Structure formats: structure tokens, C-alpha cells
Amino acid sequence: KVGMAPEPYPPFASMDASGKWVGWEIEIVDAIFKSQGMEYTIVPVAWDGIIPALTSGQIDTIMNSMSITDERLRTIDFSDKYYNTPTVIVAAKGAVASPDAEGLAGKIIGVQVSTVHQNYAEKYFAGSAAEIKTYQTQDEANQDLVAGRIDAVQADSIALDAFLATEAGAACCELVGAVKDDPEILGRGVGAGVRKGDDALREAINAGIKAIRADGTYDAITAKYFASSIYGD
Amino acid sequence: MTGTTNGVQAQPAERPEAIAVRDLRKSFGSHEVLKGVSMRACEGDVVAIIGGSGSGKSTMLRCINFLETPSGGEITIGGERVEMRPDGSPASRRQIERLRQSLGMVFQSFNLWTHKTVLENLIEVPVHVLKVPRAEAEARARKLLDRVGLAEKEGAYPAFLSGGQQQRAAIARALCMEPRAMLFDEPTSALDPELVGEVLAVIRALADEGRTMILVTHEMKFAREVASHVIYLFNGQIEEEGPPERLFGAPRSERLKQFLKSVA
């Protein structure tokens, strides 16, 4: 049983109007389990309840764009990563010179709460930036960037590319660039969460990821959704 | 009833006892309102309680049907002793509900239900508690309303009635239950002399039917005309009691003399 939050997170996972799951992640899940010859069902559980659902056995794994971090590893286990997108800074036109501490000095930065981006921003920019504001969703951060309440946002490139493609985004803002990598925070990518000690499932998923990367299924699915690879290296 | 303290006349005691109170005590906090009051009323008796304002008359009436929890004493209604817990509260809710159904009460402040019309006030308990058929209850209620001169107000809500009209409705409501005994708390305070005469006639008729009445009143003339026994309450105690002719004609206690002086 695979847990997915019904809160939409396109293009990775969302439900369409007829209640069908669609998205990159949905196809990847399907491919991984098919490759291992395993049956699965997708169970919708709200993000708030997804960890208790896992630990209490109502679902067996979470494959919902969940970033791997040290702190989380103390509570649950993760499979190997199955994607990892570059982290970029987008700012109001001309406001920020470079995607580093000097460039962001005195600026207000918006990030989505409890993401690796928040952790990164707090580690590298907290000293120089005026403030780091946390938003519940990336969309809200983007909206405030448009409204001029914040100077820059930090997020993964996929979300911000989509934002810059919109009319409002194109009008106000520009891509400043990717931040310097920190393998401790950004390098681990997104993995499938499993109950601590459920090694059989974890190994199976790892094997599945290896298999679909090896036989090209992964790249085929990715090509349907994205212009470039999102596996990261 | 027999005046136990000042029992002057030996009555033929063939009538059964209706309400008896023994050594009733009641305190509100540290304020002792009733300091041991005893009383006995047989069927057909009309006992009038008189006394100064704040002497505990209403409290006594309210204790008899346990609207107040007595602090001590004993109450017998229709020969049945009310079971009390050590703290004075009634031990059996069932018993107290049953006994109350045989006791009509007219409150000093009327207490008509504001969300019901006059007619609905009258038939409420007969229909829903005593299970009298509605048509029968309504007929009885209309007759009573007619008798107290409220026939045309049967559809009015209490808030739109004059003081005297409310009081008459309250009396009719108590009568509509056809109780075996009635507790009246100043039932004529808001009535004009004509209506007082009417209420007097009603009480006499009820007494003749063998019903028992205990009534608190400030109108000595009324007490004198209607009562078979009068109790003078002073400061939570019975100061003097006896048949009305004796009590009003030849009061013994200084206080009662003083109290009655202004009436003469």
C-alpha cells in the first residue's frame, strides 16, 4: 500500500477531476512496483496524517516527494533517492546579484516551510539576509514575490521554472541561478519512506529504482513531463 | 387541623390529615429563615399564614413542596412522609414528583411560562403530566378562565397581561390540575376588591369539596373570612396561632397586637 497525499503537487502527483491519480511520480511508482512484480494500491492520506498512517500500518510506504534528511531518518527509513532537482533562487528583477550570502544580504527571502530549502536558507543566508519568511505553499511565496513583500524565493527549479513561465512571474522576476550545492542538505534527494526495520520493502524499492533507471523506463517517463533529467548526480 | 401549641378547641378529628410539617428549619447560608416551624392541616382546612415581610412565609410554603431544601424537620403530605436525605433534599425524586402533582401552587411572582399562551399554561400539566385528554383539559381550562374573567385572554402571552390578569391566570393554572391541596402565596396581592371576593368564593368552594389549602396573605380581612386556622409567623417562628376569630379578636402576643394595630 502506497500512501499519497491528496493535496495536489503537480506535475508529480495529483488527482484529476474524475478521481484518477496522474503525474510523474505516479508513473514512477507504477514502474518501480511493476519491475519487481509487486501488487500495490494508492491510498490517499492527508499530509498531516501520513506518518501516523505509515507507523500504524495503514500504509506501507510513502512516495510523495519526500526529501531525505538526517532528522527524518531518526524516525523512518528511506529508500535510495529517485529524484533530486537543483535548487535555484528567483528574485525580483535586478534585486539580487548572485545566489549566495553576499547577493542576498539585507533581502527578505521566502521559502516553503519544512523543506530542504528552508534548512539550506537558514544555514547559509540567515546571517546576512534581513529575514527568512516561511510559507505553507510555494505558490504563496511566489505570490508575495509578485506583490513585492519579499525580494527572493528559493525552491526547486521545476516549481520556479513553472512560475517564471506564467505571465505574472515573467513580468516581475528573473532567475538568479542555482545555489552552491551542500550534499549534507541538498544532495540526498527524494526517496520512498518506509517503516523503520521494514528492510524487505526498502530493498525491493531500491532494486526497482535501479531496474527502471537501467532499462530506460525512468528516462522515458521523465521525458513526458520534463525537458531535462531530474535525477540529479 | 389542630393548633398544637394553642389548641383551644377540641375538634372532631375524623377528617384525615392532609399536610403536616414538623420542626421545619431552613437556612440560607448563615441566615436562619425558619427556626423550627410545625403545622398540621386536615382535608378541608384552610390555613392562613400571616406575618411581616421577610418573616419566612414564602420560604415555608416553598419548603412544603421541596422547592427549597429544608435544613431540618419533617414533612408529611397526604399521610405519606417525604423521605429526606441527611442534607434535607428529597431522597426519592419519584415520590416528590408524585406528591407535587397533588399540590397546586400559586407563586408570589406568578411565574407563568412566558413561551406559552394563557390557555397553554393552564393545560400544560394536565395534558402532559397527568395525561388528561387534551379536549377535556381545554374545556376545563376555559371554564376556569371564564370564572376568573380571563376568557378573552386565553390566546395572549403572559408578558402582555396586566398584573392582576397574570395573577388570575396563575390561580387558574393551579386549579386546572385539580390538586388535592393548594399552596397560595399571596394570591390576591394584585387583585381589586371585586376579584378578591371572587377568589374567596373559589377557596370556600374548594374547601367545601374537602380540599386543603395553605395560604400566605397580607390581607387580614381576607384571612379572617376564609381561614379555619391562622398562623402568625414572626422571625422564622410561630409566634401565635389559632382560629381566626380568636387570633384577630383577642391576640395574646404583644407582637401580634402590634402587627394588627395598623389594620384596625
Add this chain to the structure above:
Amino acid sequence: MTGTTNGVQAQPAERPEAIAVRDLRKSFGSHEVLKGVSMRACEGDVVAIIGGSGSGKSTMLRCINFLETPSGGEITIGGERVEMRPDGSPASRRQIERLRQSLGMVFQSFNLWTHKTVLENLIEVPVHVLKVPRAEAEARARKLLDRVGLAEKEGAYPAFLSGGQQQRAAIARALCMEPRAMLFDEPTSALDPELVGEVLAVIRALADEGRTMILVTHEMKFAREVASHVIYLFNGQIEEEGPPERLFGAPRSERLKQFLKSVA
């Protein structure tokens, strides 16, 4: 005051007029309660209004200080005519507030403020409306409470008082304003004979000070003793009026005779 209809005696009219009512009418919906009532009271007069329950006594009193909106007629207080809109409501809120401050009122249902203690009830208007210094108001209130025998209840909330105690508090509250005129709606209905005597004394003292009083009462004896003029209201009209001795001694109207019969 002079009885305009049955004006028998020609009084020396040297005292100024205090309250005058001309052709007062009041309907509730289609029910006409007052059908043209006129009345005049000079300073120091005590006018008693008697009449059957529901005859419109309270309504008349309430119209005088505009708690009810008259349907027609004219009201003059202290020589000042109350300005009325065509619909009978007072035209000037200021005026009506000012006039009311000189009118004390005791309600038939007391209407003590439940969220204030007895003492607070008494000093509320003197302190917050008439701007009497609090200490002075309290002293005056305590004296009044003492006079009506409520000294020890000054800290009690109205819900915990007996009926008579509430009525006395209401009387004291009206007196505490030191009004030039008083409207009493059955001020002794819940009082024992002793206290009735006390209230009578208070009213006499006030009249001697030149204050005017209009009082509704059911106690003919009380009306006889205290009033300088009596009005008998029947069915929303003045059936008969005159000085008490004449009215009670030799009533002319059949209805009044009937009404008084039960008193004798």
C-alpha cells in the same frame, strides 16, 4: 387638582400644576385600553387611581412617563407640555429624559436591576445620571433602606429577596432620586399591614413637602387614608372621581357602588 368632570369642590388653586393629562388614549393593536382620560394634579396632591384589574391603570401610569406611546392626547409635566409626534411618540428625547428624572416610578413588578445589589440599585441613577457625589448618594440610600427596614439587605442581589423586600427596595430606589413627583403602581401589594402603614407615612411626608403623587392601588382603605383625590377607572374611562370621603362615602355610579360593595 380639580376634578374636571365631577368638579364638586372649588379648591383654592394657588398651588402650581404638577401633572396634567388631557384626553389620553392608548390602544394595543385593535384593543383600546384607554379611551380618553383626563386628570390634573397640583404640587402636593396625592391622586389615587382605583379600578378593576385590566381597566388600564398601569397603562395610564406608564403613558404619563412615556413608557408606552399614547395613541392620542396630551401630557403636561411641571407646566411643560411634552412634545409629541403625530404617532404619539415623544418628539424630543432630551425633554423626555429630563422630565423623567423628576418622576420617580415604582413598577407593579418592581423591575429591580438583577445585576446590581440593593444599594447599587438605589444609587445608580443619583450617581450616574443626577451626578450626586457617591458618598452622599450612599448615605441617602442607607437612610432610606433603614427607613423601609432593609438596612441589612443592602448587599443582597434582588433575586435573593422576598417579595415584600423587593417592593420596598423598589420604593426606596424611586425615593432615592428625590423626584418632584412619584408614580406608584400598587406600591403596597406585597407588604404586610405594618409596612403598609410605613409607606403611608412616607407618602404623607412627601406630600407635605409639596411633592406630587399618583398612585394605583387596590387597597381602598389605603386610598382613602392617603389620597387627596380619587379616580375610579372603568374600562379605560373615568367613571367617577372626587375627594375620597365623597367617593367612598357616597358613590354615585352603579359600577363604583358594585366595586366597593365587597370592601365594606
Add this chain to the structure above:
Amino acid sequence: MIAFLRPRHRQVLLVAGAALVAWCIHALDWSWLPAYWPLFLRGIWATVWLTALTTVLGLVLAIPLGFAQAAGPWFLAWPALAFCTIIRGTPLLLQIWLIYYGLGSLFPQFPWIRQSDLWPILRQAWPYAVLALTLSYAGYEGEVMRGAFKSVPRGQLEAARAMGMPRLTLFRRIWLPQALRKVLPTLSGETVLQMKATPLVATITVVETYAVASRVRQDTFIVYEPLLLLAVVYLAIAAVIVLVFRHFERMVPTRTA
């Protein structure tokens, strides 16, 4: 305090409560607490002042809103009714969004606002949070106060009118106190609700206790412990609210039948 603890059952309750706390401390995972403690303190402070400020402001608004509906002329009653209906009829989250992203994003379009001294304030989120929460509380409590004003017995007001009490004095000394007294229990509940509504302002970047707890949960995937701490904090604030209202309620004794 000693009197409070005298009844046997209170001692039992207290022991049971203490045992529960001891078990929680012993059996659950609190290793994350030191790292997040300063954040929690800031969150608690935000919860407290947001709740306190918006309930006071909201009540001040609610009183005229309720009074206009209960006894006002139609041209005051209708707008008040419309306001209360719209506030109560739409989710608070939507209102917060509209005020912050709608109203708030209008301002930057005017350069003179951006240049003015107000901009540093308007640029922040908390003024919008306070505004939205205040209006919400006013809307709900306006309805409550409407009923309260209506249920003051007429005789109580007539007594005051008969003595020539000016309208404002009557309102201040008789009508309002009696109305408030009737709804104190309701208001205490609504105030606790207001406290629990404050987390919604996290969507506009105001960080309070709930947001901190959520953050801990997302960061560490520890499920129950941050929420328990949150519950304890809320419980403490709610207890204060309940006690304050209970105190007001006890100021005038009620005669119960």
C-alpha cells in the same frame, strides 16, 4: 489553593494528571526539544498576543454590531447583519487570503505607498493577520451579542428609562452589563476558538505555536510529541481564558432553580 484541593476527587484528578505527564516525559521522544525551544517561545508569544489583541478589538466591534441588529434602525441593522453573515459565512482562511493577497497586494501598486513610512509596516504580514482575525471574531460575536441584547428583559430597561437615564448611560450601565452576563459562557468558548483559529495566519507567514509544531513534525517526522507540547501550551492559554471568564461570571451570583 488549599481549599481548592480539599475535595478528595480533586486530589485524585491531580495525581492522575501528574502521572500522565510523568509517563509522557518518560516514554516519549523529546530529543528535538532543545533545538526548537527558542522557536516555540516565539510562537507562544505570537499566539498569546494575537489572541488577546484580536479578541479585545473584535469584542469592541461586536458590541455595536450586535446592538445595531438587536435594537438599531434598519439602516444600521442591515449592514451589520450583512457583515456578520458574510464573515460567518465564508471560511476564515479565505478571508485571510483575500485580505493579505488581495488587499495587501493592491498597496504595492501605488508607488507613493511603497515610498511612504507606512510601507515597512504594510509590507509585513501581522497587520493583515490582526485585521482578519479581528473581523472574524467581530462577525461571530456580533451575532452572539445580538441575541444577548435581545434577551434582556424589557422591565429592566423600562426601570432605567422611567428614571430618565440617558440612552448612553442606560446602554453602558444596564443593557450591556446584563447582556454580557448572559453570554459569558458562550464568549469564553468563542475566545478559545479564536485562539485555535490563529494558526491559519501561518499561511501568511506569521509564525505561531501551531506553525512551530507543524514545522517540527515535518522536519523530524515525529508525530505526537510536538502536538502534545502544542496541546499543553494551548491548554494553559485556554485555562487562563476560562478562568478569566469564570471570574467575571462569578461577580454576580445567579439564582438557579
Add this chain to the structure above:
Amino acid sequence: MSTLELLALQPPGWGGNLLRGLANSIQIAVGAYGLGLAIGTAGAYGKIYGGPVLRDLLEVYTTVVRAVPELILILILYFGLTDLVNQILVEMGRDRIQISGVIAGIAVLGVVQGAYSTEVLRGAILAVPHGQIEAARAMGMPAGMLARRITLPLMLGNAIPGLANLWLIATKDTALLAVVGFSELTLETRQAAGTTKAYFTFFMAAGAIYLAITLLSQWGFARAERWARRGEPAVAAGAR
């Protein structure tokens, strides 16, 4: 897609989903509100007439349940409790059970609503003049009937505004049930908005739906209040 297409009842329009979410929301709200009223009535009576132990227990109930966020209650009940029960069942060699998310949701929201309505009803009952209740008692009305025929109708006028607020809160609090995977109006709205990026359209649509519910409820509650206040003279009547 145009706004109309977005809101169409058939997929790919989201209108049908919104309406289904609405139906679910109302179902939960009605259940929770009803349960809350039942608990609230009992709680209010317990607080007024109960013994000291019952009163203190109810005080703990109302304070704790009102203070603790609903999310915690539902997590503990739905996940924690079932987990515990299942562990015990497995120990005993029985099958695992699975409580329905809807029932859990109604139970949690109902218990919370109960705590709020306890206080609303307590205040309303205390505002009933004591004489009205005594009159019924003096005529021997049994306690249950007294509550049904006298106290509750009389206090309704005082309680309705507070109860109306609670009902409106109940209709919105159903958002909580997303945690147990139940799709109600809020969740459907978020899905529609997030998937199509047409935030404004869908939030306005949801707002309009809520407003419609409110207007309808307002009308119903106003009628109930008029009925409850029959016999009460208008407070502002008479000269000012």
C-alpha cells in the same frame, strides 16, 4: 479552460467534485453537530445540577477538549487508538480492525462541538428566570419533561446565536477529515485549485457555496429564534 468549463459538473470540470465534497461535508457536519448538541445538553445540565465530582470532571472535559487542537484528537483516536487496539488484537491472535475515518471524524468533531455547546447551553439555561422552572417543578413535572417542555424552549432564544455559530463552524471544520482521507469540500477545492492553478475561481466558488449554506442556515435559525422568542415583548418597544 474557461471558468465555466472548470466548474462543469462532468470531468474534466470540477463542479461535480465540489458538490460531492459539499454533500460529504454536510453529512459530517450534521452528524457532529447532532452529537455535539446531545453531549452539550447533558454537559450543561451536569454542570448546573451535578455534584462536585461531576462538575469538576465536566470542567476538565470542556477545557481540555476545547483547547486541544482537533488534529491531535483525530490523530490519537484514528491512528493511535486503532494501532493500540490492533496490537492487542494481534497479541490475542485476532484479526486487525479498521475503524471508519468518517465515524472517527464525526466522533471527534462531535466531542469537540459538545464541549463548546456545553458552555453555550449552560449560559442560556442560567439566563432562564428561575421562577419559570420552579413553577413546573412545583406541579410535579418529571425532570426530563421539564427540560423538554419548559427549560429548553425557554433558553433557546438565548442559545440560538451561539449554537448558530457552532453550526457554521462545524460546516467548516470538516476540513479536518482530509487527514483520514475523506474528501470533503475544502479538500476538493484545494485539489481543483492546485491541479488547475485556477486558485481564484475555485476559492470563490467554495466561498459562494459556504455563503449559500450560511444564508440558508441563517434563515432557519432566525425562524427558530422567532419561534423561541414568541411571547417576549420586543426589547426596544415602547418609547425610548
